[in-house]
Amino acid sequence: EDQVTQSPEALRLQEGESSSLNCSYTVSGLRGLFWYRQDPGKGPEFLFTLYSAGEEKEKERLKATLTKKESFLHITAPKPEDSATYLCAVQAGSNDYKLSFGAGTTVTVRA
Amino acid sequence: EAGVTQFPSHSVIEKGQTVTLRCDPISGHDNLYWYRRVMGKEIKFLLHFVKESKQDESGMPNNRFLAERTGGTYSTLKVQPAELEDSGVYFCASSDRGSYGYTFGSGTRLTVV
Numbered sequence: 731e732d733q734v735t736q737s738p739e740a741l742r743l744q745e746g747e748s749s750s751l752n753c754s755y756t757v758s759g760l761r762g763l764f765w766y767r768q769d770p771g772k773g774p775e776f777l778f779t780l781y782s783a784g785e786e787k788e789k790e791r792l793k794a795t796l797t798k799k800e801s802f803l804h805i806t807a808p809k810p811e812d813s814a815t816y817l818c819a820v821q822a823g824s825n826d827y828k829l830s831f832g833a834g835t836t837v838t839v840r841a
Numbered sequence: 842e843a844g845v846t847q848f849p850s851h852s853v854i855e856k857g858q859t860v861t862l863r864c865d866p867i868s869g870h871d872n873l874y875w876y877r878r879v880m881g882k883e884i885k886f887l888l889h890f891v892k893e894s895k896q897d898e899s900g901m902p903n904n905r906f907l908a909e910r911t912g913g914t915y916s917t918l919k920v921q922p923a924e925l926e927d928s929g930v931y932f933c934a935s936s937d938r939g940s941y942g943y944t945f946g947s948g949t950r951l952t953v954v
Contacts, residue, residue, distance in 0.1 A: 734883075764942075773845070773932050773945030774884070817884070827872060827936070828897060829943070831884040 732757040732822050736832035743839045746807045751835045753818030754800040763801050764829065765794050766817040774817055777803075808839045843867065845946035847933050853952045859921040862949045866915070866935030873916050874936075874943065875908060876900075879929035887931075890916060923953045 733756040743749055755763065762781050766774035778787045780796040787794050791812060793804040803816055815836045819829040846865040854860050866873045875887040887906070888898040892913035901908070905924070910916040920927050930950050934943040 766945075771947065773934070773947045774943075776942055776944070779942060819884075827874070827889055828886045828900075829876075829884075830886070833883045 732820055732830040734818055734820055734830055734832035736816075736818050736835050738835060739833070740836045741838070743805070743808050743837065745809055745839055745841050748804070748806045748808070750805070751803040751816055751818075751837070752800060753803070753832055755818075755820050756799075757820050757822035757830070759822050761821040761823070763796055764819045764821070765792075765801070765803055766819065768815045768817055768834070777816075805837065808837070810839045810841050813837055813839045845933055845935050845944050847931075847946035847949050849949060850947065851950045851952075853954060854923055856925055856953055857922045859919065860923055860951060862918045862920075862931055862933075862951070864916045864918070864933030864946060866933070867944055869937070870935035870944075871913070871938045872936040873910060874934045875916070875918055876932045876934065877929050878932070879926070884932065887918075920951075923951075925953050927951060928953045 735754045737752045762779050764779050765777040768774045778794040783798045785796050791806045795802045815834040817834045818832040852860055871892050873890040876884050878884045886900040888908055889896045890910045893910050907919045930948040932945050932948045934945040936943050
């Protein structure tokens with residue numbers, strides 16, 4: 731069974747204090763690794779998809795990277811509006827659209 | 842374009858009652874998924890429709906759960922009879938044919954008392 735582990739569970743940052751979130755995974759045949767952002771009372775909002783080791787993607791203050799065993803979501807100079815739960819999910823196997831999620835990292839950025 | 846719409850947003854029912862959740866996917870999206878998050882746990886897959894056909898229902902917890910997608914448009918998820926452990930947030934998502942990226946709805950928070 732696919733396993734996705736995110737750390738830390740919670741992260742409190744001062745505005746401007748850069749940090750990284752970790753997502754380690756154990757899957758058979760990774761098809762894609764996804765990062766989502768979830769705000770309270772909302773559904774997950776798509777951020778990035780990474781498909782192969784060495785791939786990187788950026789969006790504003792967020793940068794996602796992928797290795798063969800883990801992915802990192804780097805938050806550079808965060809702002810209070812970056813406060814959210816960040817979810818990592820994987821798709822694996824052939825012709826399988828199912829996502830396996832980690833438990834998430836809740837990020838709080840204080841002004 | 843309109844997003845994925847779910848309703849109701851909240852539902853509180855008594856144990857043993859029946860509840861039906863509805864999901865309207867993005868127009869034209871062939872793939873529709875149901876997921877749920879129970880308290881303190883990860884979001885878990887329930888099932889996947891391609892148009893009106895069930896492609897994968899391996900995540901459905903038991904036969905008290907019935908999902909339908911009539912005409913390949915909206916979908917319903919019925920829980921009958923509801924049990925306390927069914928409480929959680931039920932998410933629907935949709936994606937276009939051949940796309941692995943999902944758009945999620947805001948979810949239905951189900952509380953069984």
